[in-house]
Amino acid sequence: MTDWCDWKWQFRNRIRSLEKLALALERPVASLAPCRPVIRSYPLAITPYYLSLLDPADEKDPLRRQCFPDPRELSFSLGGMTDPLGEERTMAVPGLIHRYPDRCLAIVTGDCAVYCRHCNRKRMWREKKPGGVRERLQAMVDHVARTPSIREVIVSGGDPLLIPERMLDWFLGALQAVPHVEVLRIGSRAPVTLPMRITPELCAMLKRHRPLWFNTQFNHVREITPESAAACERLLTAGIPVSNQSVLLKGVNDDYETMRDLLYGLERISVRPYYLFQCDPVRGTDHFRAEIWTGMEIMEKLWRTISGLCLPRYVLDCPGDRGKIPLQPFSLLPERRDGNIHSFEKSPQMD
Numbered sequence: 001m002t003d004w005c006d007w008k009w010q011f012r013n014r015i016r017s018l019e020k021l022a023l024a025l026e027r028p029v030a031s032l033a034p035c036r037p038v039i040r041s042y043p044l045a046i047t048p049y050y051l052s053l054l055d056p057a058d059e060k061d062p063l064r065r066q067c068f069p070d071p072r073e074l075s076f077s078l079g080g081m082t083d084p085l086g087e088e089r090t091m092a093v094p095g096l097i098h099r100y101p102d103r104c105l106a107i108v109t110g111d112c113a114v115y116c117r118h119c120n121r122k123r124m125w126r127e128k129k130p131g132g133v134r135e136r137l138q139a140m141v142d143h144v145a146r147t148p149s150i151r152e153v154i155v156s157g158g159d160p161l162l163i164p165e166r167m168l169d170w171f172l173g174a175l176q177a178v179p180h181v182e183v184l185r186i187g188s189r190a191p192v193t194l195p196m197r198i199t200p201e202l203c204a205m206l207k208r209h210r211p212l213w214f215n216t217q218f219n220h221v222r223e224i225t226p227e228s229a230a231a232c233e234r235l236l237t238a239g240i241p242v243s244n245q246s247v248l249l250k251g252v253n254d255d256y257e258t259m260r261d262l263l264y265g266l267e268r269i270s271v272r273p274y275y276l277f278q279c280d281p282v283r284g285t286d287h288f289r290a291e292i293w294t295g296m297e298i299m300e301k302l303w304r305t306i307s308g309l310c311l312p313r314y315v316l317d318c319p320g321d322r323g324k325i326p327l328q329p330f331s332l333l334p335e336r337r338d339g340n341i342h343s344f345e346k347s348p349q350m351d
């Protein structure tokens with residue numbers, strides 16, 4: 001049981017092959033043959049921890065859907081793009097995306113503990129980056145240093161918590177030493193897929209780099225477990241606010257009750273819902289994309305019924321400098337054309 005709680009053991013023992021997956025499923029490996037070309041394009045990785053949360057026999061399991069390869073990943077009926085946000089074009093230096101004037105996003109690795117099948121950067125999983133990691137990170141620091149408009153750096157990936165801890169410590173310190181950098185942010189799904197990675201030592205290191213914000217990605221209430229809650233608690237105790245960015249995923253969380261339960265669950269563990277992303281038109285994710293109107297209906301009902309602390313902003317990420325566009329349920333406004341909504345004595349909802 002001590003191994004189970006060791007993140008390195010979890011990482012080493014990830015399911016990476018169909019043979020191992022078949023064992024977990026208790027099915028003959030031949031039955032997974034349609035998945036073989038899928039994992040050649042988009043590799044497979046599931047931690048034993050995350051696997052333990054799902055029902056491998058249930059194809060509809062919302063956690064299984066997020067991590068099991070699916071032949072639909074290879075059907076590009078909607079003409080999905082590998083890089084719909086044009087991130088590669090907006091890279092200031094390799095791995096550094098600078099789309100907004102005041103903040104930039106550093107992709108420090110393409111590796112993740114679990115490869116989410118809905119990932120919008122799944123194009124990166126197989127890429128081998130040229131040159132050493134240290135040199136790439138140094139080039140990012142140099143770009144940030146010569147760009148005074150940048151006041152916040154988002155350290156992301158992939159999962160930035162998978163590079164050596166001392167290198168991450170150095171990188172955060174080097175960024176912080178830039179006079180115009182005021183705030184750092186980490187984007188990592190480790191609290192959800194590999195919660196044992198959030199060790200007391202890691203938290204002590206991150207604490208030294210405050211103000212530092214931490215964004216993670218819970219997509220379903222069943223991902224909120226004693227382990228993941230404790231991981232968030234360790235960050236919070238270190239003075240690091242934890243926020244959540246979910247993706248609206250068909251068959252995972254695209255109905256009101258499921259989303260409400262997730263948001264309530266996040267509030268219970270003091271993790272602030274930040275964004276709900278409309279799933280980008282990334283190649284290999286068509287089967288996950290819910291209609292925007294489905295998302296709008298869910299958001300509208302949530303606005304009417306649940307605590308404001310539980311409400312994320314529902315956004316659509318667009319290429320280039322349009323960035324994230326809020327998708328707001330406007331039908332909550334009373335219909336009145338003169339613009340003076342305060343003159344209403346009775347809102348239509350009350351009828």
Ligand SMILES: *Cc1c(COP(=O)(O)O)cnc(C)c1O
Pocket residue numbers: 097098099100103104105154324
């Ligand atoms: C989403 C994103 C950010 C962060 O945007 P916030 O609205 O501050 O969360 C920064 N850079 C890029 C390239 C992004 O896609």
Ligand code: SF4
Pocket residue numbers: 111112113114115116118119120121122157158159188189
């Ligand atoms: S953790 Fe994030 S970057 Fe990694 S596979 Fe999942 S969605 Fe993609």
